[in-house]
Amino acid sequence: METQKRGDLTTGSIGKKMLFFSLPLMASNLLQVLFNMADIAVVGQFAGSSALGSVGSTTTLVGMFTGALIGMGGGINVLAARYFGARDKKGTEETIHTALLLSILIGGALLLAGVLFSRPILELLKTKPELLEGAVLYIRIYFMGLPALAVYNFGNAVFSAAGDTKRPLFYLGFAGIVNICLNLFFVVSCGMAEEGVALASVISQYISAVLILAALFRSREDYKLRLGRLRIHKEKARLILQIGVPSAMQNAIFQIANLFIQVGVNSFSATMVAGNSAAANADALIYDVMAAFYMACGSFMGQNYGAGKKKRVMRSYLISLAYSFGIGTAMGFLLVFFGEGFLSLFTSDPAVIDAGMKRLTIMGFSYGISAFMDATIAASRALGKSLIPTVIVILGSCVFRVIWVYTVFAYFRTIPSLYLLYVFSWTITAAAEILYFKKVYRTQVTLA
Numbered sequence: 321m322e323t324q325k326r327g328d329l330t331t332g333s334i335g336k337k338m339l340f341f342s343l344p345l346m347a348s349n350l351l352q353v354l355f356n357m358a359d360i361a362v363v364g365q366f367a368g369s370s371a372l373g374s375v376g377s378t379t380t381l382v383g384m385f386t387g388a389l390i391g392m393g394g395g396i397n398v399l400a401a402r403y404f405g406a407r408d409k410k411g412t413e414e415t416i417h418t419a420l421l422l423s424i425l426i427g428g429a430l431l432l433a434g435v436l437f438s439r440p441i442l443e444l445l446k447t448k449p450e451l452l453e454g455a456v457l458y459i460r461i462y463f464m465g466l467p468a469l470a471v472y473n474f475g476n477a478v479f480s481a482a483g484d485t486k487r488p489l490f491y492l493g494f495a496g497i498v499n500i501c502l503n504l505f506f507v508v509s510c511g512m513a514e515e516g517v518a519l520a521s522v523i524s525q526y527i528s529a530v531l532i533l534a535a536l537f538r539s540r541e542d543y544k545l546r547l548g549r550l551r552i553h554k555e556k557a558r559l560i561l562q563i564g565v566p567s568a569m570q571n572a573i574f575q576i577a578n579l580f581i582q583v584g585v586n587s588f589s590a591t592m593v594a595g596n597s598a599a600a601n602a603d604a605l606i607y608d609v610m611a612a613f614y615m616a617c618g619s620f621m622g623q624n625y626g627a628g629k630k631k632r633v634m635r636s637y638l639i640s641l642a643y644s645f646g647i648g649t650a651m652g653f654l655l656v657f658f659g660e661g662f663l664s665l666f667t668s669d670p671a672v673i674d675a676g677m678k679r680l681t682i683m684g685f686s687y688g689i690s691a692f693m694d695a696t697i698a699a700s701r702a703l704g705k706s707l708i709p710t711v712i713v714i715l716g717s718c719v720f721r722v723i724w725v726y727t728v729f730a731y732f733r734t735i736p737s738l739y740l741l742y743v744f745s746w747t748i749t750a751a752a753e754i755l756y757f758k759k760v761y762r763t764q765v766t767l768a
Contacts, residue, residue, distance in 0.1 A: 329483055329623040330405055334635050338620060338643065342612040344485035348476065349608035351489070351496040360601060361666050362503040363517050371513040374454030377447045377586075377593065379600055380578045381438065381459060385430050386469060387571030392426055393473035395564020397615060398702055399556070400481035400543070401622030408626075411556075412542040416478050417549050418556040420471070427470025434463035445579055446586045448593065454514045461518035465525035472525065475532030478543050480619050491531035499524035563701055566710035570697075577718035580725045584738045592735070595675025598666040599659075602680060606651045606687050613644040614698040621702035630765050633703075637757075641695040649688030656684035678735045686743035692750035693717075696757045705760050709753060716749030 329337060363371045396419040403411035438459045439452075447455055476488040499520050506516030536545040585596045617640035624632040655662060659680040663673045693713075700709045724741040731737075 329401075329620045330627040330629055330632065334620065334632060335639050338613070338616050338636070338639055341483065341485055341619070342616045342643065344489040345480065345612035345615055346609050348485070348489040348492050349612055350605070351492045360517075360597065362507050363513060371454060374451045374514050375458050375517065375597070377442065377445070377451050377455045377582075377597065378459045378462070379597060380445070380582045381434075381441055382462065383578070384572050384576060385434050385463065385466060387574065388430060388568040389423075389427065389466065389470045389473050391566075391568030391571045392423065392470070392560075392564040393477040394567045394615070394618060394698075394701065395560045395562075395706070396423075396474055397477035397481045398563050398618050398622050398704075399559050400478055401619045401702075402626040404482055404542070405623030405626030409542045413549065414553040414556045415560070416536075416543050416545065417551065418553045419474055419478070419560055420545065421550060421552050422557060422560060423470040423474040424467060427467035430470075431463050431466040434466065435460050438463070441579075445582050448586065448590055450590070451593075458514035458518045461515055462521055465522035468522075468525040468529035471529040472532055475529075475536055478536065479532075480615055481622065482541065482543055483619070483623075487535055488532060491535070492528050494531065495524040495528035498527055563704065563706045566706040567701060570710040570713050573714055573718050577721040580722050581738060581741070584725055584729055588735070591669075591671050592675045594667065594669070595663075595672045595677075596679055598663050598672060599676035599679040599683075601666065602655050602659075602662065602683065606648055606655075607690070609651060610644040610648045610687075610691060610694065613640045613647070614694050616640055617695055617698040618702045621699060625703060625765070633765050634761065637695065637699040637702075640698070641691060644691035644695050645688050648691050652684040652687035654684075655680050659684070679739055682736060682739040683742065686746070689743055689746045689750070693746050693753055696750065696753040700753070700757050700760055703760055703764050705756075705764075708756055712752045712756060713749055716752055717745040720745045720748060 329341070360375055363375050396415070400412060400415050400419070403415055439456050442452060442455050442459070472488075472492070479485065479488050502520035502523060503517050506512045506520055510516060512519075533545070536543065537547075539545070585593055617636060620636035620640070621633050624636060659677050660673055663676040663680070667673060667676075697709045697713065700706070721741050724744070725738070728741070729738045
């Protein structure tokens, strides 16, 4: 089929194809970050530092729930790419129809859990009393969009697996423009604060979900959605969950570990909390740009693994690693040198900017290191191995970070001693992940 040829990742230059494949993904990821950045920028500039602190205090909790949905999307992407690469029409159809229903169910479950437990979790985080009510209000409204976010991530995963990363970008771009306009309308014109930016995000998320679903129902390709075929195929559900659940757990547990870091941040002044909230936007910005190459790694390795092209499997991993390390390092360095200008997008308070620079200075020189961990995890999952990489991450990054908070940070009680845990945890975890991937590649690809 012509579309299959356009989406075929099993021939041609991997480096060139991966770059052009990743650019729309990168832009799409950046737009998702801009959803949240627009919330924080508008509320910080027009509703004050208190509202900024309230919204920023929810960052880790929001990341815990949305990260779970992104992890499930990764499982869908890997499995769909494998069937697409093998030209297995039945397998592709069963995978996407099962995946849609699973995504809706999981999105609904996370919505319910988020609404019920947001206040207790924020209290456990020792959120400042003056910020708590605004944070609870924001997050309960924001979580109403989780089912829509689950559906969009599903559609994005399917299109990416088929080699089409442009259409999801267009749909998200339109929704992003709506989000920014509604942010300004609700906050500036209507005088709303946390609730206004949360409502704008929810509306934009449902717009992107509707657009991507409509495209899948209109498609004439193997991944076309048909209402009459929507059901859960047990074997496909098992495979999706086998890859997706560990990935979702990893993302969620990462954020749980980060909750302990947030507790450490919350032990400082409200100004430091606000500065951390503003600077933390750089994390999402850079991680999501790098993540475009991790998703590309899954799609390229999945299609080539399904097609039995062994050499291209390893080359896909190495090229995605090189790209993600390069872009992460370059963007990190730029943030170090232009950090004050970046922070001024979210606040005009010099004290908050100074506090934010304490984080950016350390993190900016560290982002590239995370590529060795995340690209290798994506490679292992592309070969169907998700559980062990997740266990390694939990031990090497999550457990290690908690231990660090209660030992190194507890001893020094300084902001640098808190932020340095990132680069140390990335380095330890990356070493273990690379050793495991080499073993998996040898047994499943080289000796297969």
